[in-house]
Amino acid sequence: MDNIVIFGAPGSGKGTYSAALVEHFGYAHISTGDVLRGEIKADTELGRIAKGYMDQGQLIPDELIIDMLANVYDSKKGSKGVIFDGFPRTIAQAEALKEMLTKRGEKMSVTLNLVVSEEELMRRLLLRAEIEGRADDNEETIKKRFEVYHNQTSPLIEWFRNEGVLAEFTYGGSKEEMISNIIKKVESL
Ligand code: AMP
Secondary structure, eight states, X not given: OEEEEEEESTXXXXXXXXXXXXXXXOOEEEEHHXXXXXXHHTTOHHHHHHHHHHHTTOOOOHHHHHHHHHHHHHHTTTSSEEEEESOOOSHHHHHHHHHHHHHTXXXXXEEEEEEOOHHHHHHHHHHXXXXXXXXXXXXXXXXXXXXXXXXIITTHHHHHHHHTOEEEEEXXXXXXXXXXXXXXXXXXX
């Protein structure tokens, strides 16, 4: 099974490129942000806890997200591959992912790191706020999410590099070009 991590700052296009990979390769898609928004909508206990963090642009505590992830992953058993979108976001989550996969006789295939300038990220997120009306896409929360990304999530790039799974894709202005480069990389796995 292919286990692909799609990685990048808020607004880097993780959802968009995941959708392209799902369409092209028929993978299952696990977006922890989408799962959490679903929990909030269903008004579960996890959803109620998660909302407080999400509205502030903060990360949900590692233990909660790690437990949730293992359950969702097991529900995708038998698929050709899985795309992890928005997970891992901390070193502890990356270690937990590695352990979870190893326990199941699996391993990380590749991490696709989407590199986009901060100016372009802010432009996209403000646009998304207008179109989708996501509660955490306002300027103040976006700034917080960038800060969290820089402090807690970006150190993972080094972690992935050390694991030998890092592949970087720098956005040069065209979504189609990014999709084609990413697909080529995944085909070469
Ligand atoms: P996303 O849709 O991936 O941008 O996630 C939206 C929000 O959900 C984040 O700002 C976090 O509050 C929370 N979240 C999603 N994935 C994780 C994760 N792996 N660890 C902790 N919090 C997460």
